[in-house]
Amino acid sequence: MRASTVFHLGVKELRGLLRDPMLLILIAYAFTLSVYTGATALPETLNKAPIAIVDEDSSPLSVRVTSAFYPPYFVAPKVITKSEMDQRMDAGLDAFALDIPANFQRDLLAGRAPAIQLNVDATRMTQAFSGAGYVQSIVSEEVAAFADRYRSSAALPVDLTLRARFNPELNKGWFGAVMNVINNVTMLSIVLAGAALIREREHGTIEHLLVMPITPAEIMVSKVWSMSLVVLLASAFSIVVVVQGVLRVPIEGSIALFMLGTALQLFATTSMGVFLATLAGSMPQFGLLLMLVLLPLQVLSGGTTPRESMPEIVQTLMLAAPNTHFVMLAQAVLYRGAGFDVVWPQFLALFAIGVALFAFSLGRFRKSLA
Template structure:
């Protein structure tokens, strides 16, 4: 009972320390609200309001028909420019696409010839350039076909394809980006808070105060884990229900309670990892540098950005020891596909094992750090 009381009081001390650090507190609050909203809604993977201009050297009904076919939300209303302006406007970044319709284009089309349309693309806007090129080809091809034949002909394949898009029928990137950003924020903030808590004790000299009290390193470490983990779990629940499901209108198919339970196990691993980094770093800048080395692989290679199946097999095997790999797996299964306990329990078990290993390693390093102090 004495040990439980010590852990409880030390955890309350951690919460008070976080409350007094207004800058860190505001950063954490923004990460779970504004950052998730901005990243998921502003970094859309769909073609949206792409700036386009047209050089109409033909001035024919067909060329005007093609120009009028580009409209929102995929493209902005096309601007008609002269051929001499193309290079300067592309260099200035004003347009992503410039379509050049050559002279006598309509006449050559009706004569059965194959005239060439030139599309100039600013490829520095890589995602828009790749998607927009396909859109332009489809739009121009459909308009020419309808103009020549008098109706929009659709070629019927000898087999009929019937695609069924599951879990995200409109292929809306916000549905994917918001949940992935929430998982990234949970991982990042949990490491930052616990690592900063250890460094703050050292910088403020309160670590020496703890050493003269009848406290064990185990009690100190557990208190930091439960206090910081509780804050992050509450903010994650708020972000899931208010920001993602409320403001962004992302449907949650599975059990939010099951997801938060799994997130708590994940936090056990990442907060332990944060304490481990806090014992290695002596200052906050050092912690920041260590986090760059840790967070980038955790986020980029966990399967949240690109599928793990597309990675080299050796990378897939190495990343099995990373908590984010299993976190992404069960989070996507629960929130996207509505999976239950019978599907996600292996990921929970793997996270518990990884968390236990991180905790024991962090406790060992913290004991050595205390002994050196």
């Protein structure tokens, strides 16, 4: 294998990528807008949910309950009439409509158990799922405080002090931003490496290469290093500019150490992309294979849900996937500020998996050329 040949072939791949506007747009979107929207969209906590209140009691208690709904969980509640409630719910103007009945305060003080009707727009799943609990908690707290004439807290036998480490604000965006970068590193590396091989096959340039004094290993290594370089630079830009700069997510550990782990991850995933391209005859077939491989890699690697919550057989099988070790490495370095002395097992696993995938893909690539 000649280094100069591998270098010039890699430069050829980079030039071919520059002439493909769709792939360039995909790279730019994946590491900018995709990361931003993934970190800020669909919050798990309730955020600015629209609520309307029908106050048929007009008592101090009903006013107190109405004033308890405020941002950031809810927008300022809109007081409406009972005849408007169904109409506004049908029009999708309110996610919640709270109906406080007449004589609510009088029945409460008389020892009765008055009921309040809560209507929820269940088409807004993210808000409806958690919002009903928020409304019930707020109403119960205000009613209890009014009935007791003061705000009281139950005396607990144990004083529990909460210390949220690594994410003291419990901000979902901090987690989502980094996880989107990790997922896009895997996706883009497989796509770019596979597309580079399929593009040459469709254009007929692979036959031109085979009549030259070039080995299959040199062709594959050139695709691996060139496409890995593109994704590595894009991910570094995303971490520094989008995650740290725009989203203001604090990075505790060394970005250089994370980039080194990313390079090992790219070594494995670009080899996987070449292997999938040898199985597929065209880009549509490659896309179908990509979905079958990419979804399990991302969902079962621990980036979406903790690995401990998965069946043991899945945990064991996913140890053979590079994503599992990359997620562990990235979370340890970027979130918890871990050094190489902590994450060296993940580095070693990524290197071993990358070598195995490269050797396997190279063997398959040679057979496909034959």
